[in-house]
Amino acid sequence: MSTLVLRTVARVVVPLGVLYGLRLLFVGHDAPGGGFVGGLVTALAVLARWLAFGPPPPRRWERGVTLGVGVAAATGLAALLVGRPPLTHAVTHLGPVKVATSLVFDVGVYVLVVSATLAAVRTLWEATSP
Amino acid sequence: MSLAFAPVAIPLVAGLLCAVVPGRRLRWGFSVAGMGASVAASAGLVAWVHRHGVAVVHFGGWPAPYGIVFAADLLGALMAAIGSWVALCTLLAFLADPHPRLDPFFHAGWHLMLAGMNGAFLTGDLFNLYVFFEVLLVASYFLLTLGSTRREAREAFGYVAVNLVASTLFLVAVALLYAAVGSVNLADLSRRLGEAPRELVRPAVFLLAVAFGVKAAVFPLYLWLPQAYALPRGPVAAYFGGMLTKVGVYALYRLFTTVQPTRGPEPWLVAVAVLTMVFGVLGALAQEDVRRILSLHIVSQVGYMVFGLALGTSEAWAGGLFYVLHHIGVKTALLLVSAAVESAYGSGTLRALAGLGHAHPWLGVCFAVPALSLAGIPPFSGFWAKVFLVRAGLEVGEAGPVAASLLVSLLTLLSMAKIFTGAFWGTAPERAEIPRLHYAAAAGVALLTVTWGLGGSVLFDLTAAAARSLADPGSYADAVLGGR
Numbered sequence: 001m002s003t004l005v006l007r008t009v010a011r012v013v014v015p016l017g018v019l020y021g022l023r024l025l026f027v028g029h030d031a032p033g034g035g036f037v038g039g040l041v042t043a044l045a046v047l048a049r050w051l052a053f054g055p056p057p058p059r060r061w062e063r064g065v066t067l068g069v070g071v072a073a074a075t076g077l078a079a080l081l082v083g084r085p086p087l088t089h090a091v092t093h094l095g096p097v098k099v100a101t102s103l104v105f106d107v108g109v110y111v112l113v114v115s116a117t118l119a120a121v122r123t124l125w126e127a128t129s130p
Numbered sequence: 131m132s133l134a135f136a137p138v139a140i141p142l143v144a145g146l147l148c149a150v151v152p153g154r155r156l157r158w159g160f161s162v163a164g165m166g167a168s169v170a171a172s173a174g175l176v177a178w179v180h181r182h183g184v185a186v187v188h189f190g191g192w193p194a195p196y197g198i199v200f201a202a203d204l205l206g207a208l209m210a211a212i213g214s215w216v217a218l219c220t221l222l223a224f225l226a227d228p229h230p231r232l233d234p235f236f237h238a239g240w241h242l243m244l245a246g247m248n249g250a251f252l253t254g255d256l257f258n259l260y261v262f263f264e265v266l267l268v269a270s271y272f273l274l275t276l277g278s279t280r281r282e283a284r285e286a287f288g289y290v291a292v293n294l295v296a297s298t299l300f301l302v303a304v305a306l307l308y309a310a311v312g313s314v315n316l317a318d319l320s321r322r323l324g325e326a327p328r329e330l331v332r333p334a335v336f337l338l339a340v341a342f343g344v345k346a347a348v349f350p351l352y353l354w355l356p357q358a359y360a361l362p363r364g365p366v367a368a369y370f371g372g373m374l375t376k377v378g379v380y381a382l383y384r385l386f387t388t389v390q391p392t393r394g395p396e397p398w399l400v401a402v403a404v405l406t407m408v409f410g411v412l413g414a415l416a417q418e419d420v421r422r423i424l425s426l427h428i429v430s431q432v433g434y435m436v437f438g439l440a441l442g443t444s445e446a447w448a449g450g451l452f453y454v455l456h457h458i459g460v461k462t463a464l465l466l467v468s469a470a471v472e473s474a475y476g477s478g479t480l481r482a483l484a485g486l487g488h489a490h491p492w493l494g495v496c497f498a499v500p501a502l503s504l505a506g507i508p509p510f511s512g513f514w515a516k517v518f519l520v521r522a523g524l525e526v527g528e529a530g531p532v533a534a535s536l537l538v539s540l541l542t543l544l545s546m547a548k549i550f551t552g553a554f555w556g557t558a559p560e561r562a563e564i565p566r567l568h569y570a571a572a573a574g575v576a577l578l579t580v581t582w583g584l585g586g587s588v589l590f591d592l593t594a595a596a597a598r599s600l601a602d603p604g605s606y607a608d609a610v611l612g613g614r
Contacts, residue, residue: 066146066149066150069146070146070150073139073142073143073146077139077143080132084191085132085187085188085189085190085191086132086135086139086187086189086190087189087190088189088190088191089190
């Protein structure tokens with residue numbers, strides 16, 4: 001699988017893919033994007049790296065799943081503390097930059113999706129390789 | 131009213147905590163406490179809804195039908211409360227014979243399943259219902275194959291495949307309804323479905339009925355069920371047997387009352403109900419394994435619940451809902467007894483189990499009470515469930531199906547007697563120890579049928595109130611959408 005062509009392409013595509021995933025995460029508040037799709041794109045980039053440069057390192061991706069769900073759940077429920085319905089978010093402007101608390105929620109989703117996708121791929125990888 | 135969201139939020143958070151806390155004892159503590167909190171929250175929700183009407187949460191503060199809502203009416207709240215209570219009791223059966231290696235995953239999966247189930251009962255949005263169905267199913271795939279060998283996991287594939295097909299049909303139906311009405315909010319749908327183009331609405335409703343029918347295991351869509359429930363560890367099978375098909379039944383009730391109301395008997399639905407009763411009980415008579423007998427009885431009993439729905443009157447719905455709630459308790463109790471026996475004796479076939487009644491008399495009682503209730507013997511809840519249904523059936527002049535339902539209940543008694551004589555009579559086998567917690571779990575669930583049998587009027591008042599609010603989708607829509 002790991003050919004010269006794939007390795008050369010991967011060197012360019014992997015960092016671009018990670019960056020594009022992050023971009024989707026950050027623009028998601030007003031434009032198409034968000035934590036879910038951003039996480040998928042990032043995970044695909046990492047997967048391309050694994051395909052080109054050999055098997056993934058043994059890492060506990062499951063922890064990222066827990067962390068991501070935790071962050072998303074906490075920010076989702078935080079609105080209850082100020083007496084608003086769950087998932088209510090606040091938006092403010094720092095100079096020209098629009099900042100929303102929903103970004104924290106989305107980061108949680110992003111971490112969750114990246115970790116869950118990579119954990120699933122790793123499990124399948126180990127199950128199918130001899 | 132954020133309480134409507136609590137029965138989903140609590141298990142989500144509790145499951146998350148169970149996944150991160152170290153140490154088995156602490157994990158069990160969090161798990162049982164989380165389940166207890168879910169029970170308390172959903173019981174509180176029932177009380178609130180009974181007094182004040184539909185409890186609505188507008189997520190993010192967005193107004194319906196643009197935002198997503200939770201709308202807990204009495205039906206949804208009752209289902210969530212019973213489901214949480216049964217999940218708590220079943221958790222005790224797990225505690226009786228724990229599995230050290232799988233524990234951390236198990237608790238997260240168990241709570242996720244409850245979150246999905248309660249979400250399905252409480253949501254007021256059709257697409258959200260789909261999402262919670264999927265949450266529930268993903269958790270159920272996981273619990274079904276937990277700790278199984280490769281070969282067993284492969285056998286579970288049939289269950290996964292059937293549910294994937296059903297979910298796809300569900301999704302297609304949601305898209306069709308969105309095309310027809312421009313909304314997937316249940317209250318909005320109930321208001322505007324009448325003026326939508328029929329060539330889109332009719333196939334959508336049909337596809338929804340098929341998708342929910344697969345989950346509810348009605349004739350002819352039940353063939354996946356006996357195989358799937360023969361697989362998992364005993365307590366998982368007990369909970370699935372009690373609750374999983376009822377989520378489908380609940381969705382059918384929601385579809386044919388709130389969204390697309392039926393008025394008066396619906397002939398094709400009556401036919402489906404009767405065929406489900408008859409085929410389920412005939413299949414059960416042919417089986418020799420306790421768990422398989424019990425799981426085919428689920429099919430047969432689902433027929434009664436759909437029968438109540440099919441009659442299309444408020445009284446029949448009340449009877450049908452009573453039947454649903456009664457059956458959840460009874461069936462889970464029976465399967466928990468069979469789980470206790472299987473884990474102690476390593477077998478669930480009738481021949482291997484002769485004489486259990488001598489070795490474990492209390493287990494015999496825990497089995498006999500729900501078994502008699504299932505067959506409809508007074509004073510247990512099954513008797514009242516059948517009385518309400520028969521009365522409602524005769525009121526609308528459906529004498530034939532009523533007669534069929536009575537015949538089926540005789541056959542049910544026959545097959546319960548077969549289990550009881552086969553497994554609990556005869557000469558005693560070598561006695562194996564059954565942990566106390568198994569008794570506690572089975573008795574906790576069986577308690578439901580006893581209390582509802584003796585004080586049936588309280589539960590019937592609740593289900594009657596739930597049915598009356600189902601018969602009046604206008605007030606549900608008003609609560610969700612406001613006066614608009």
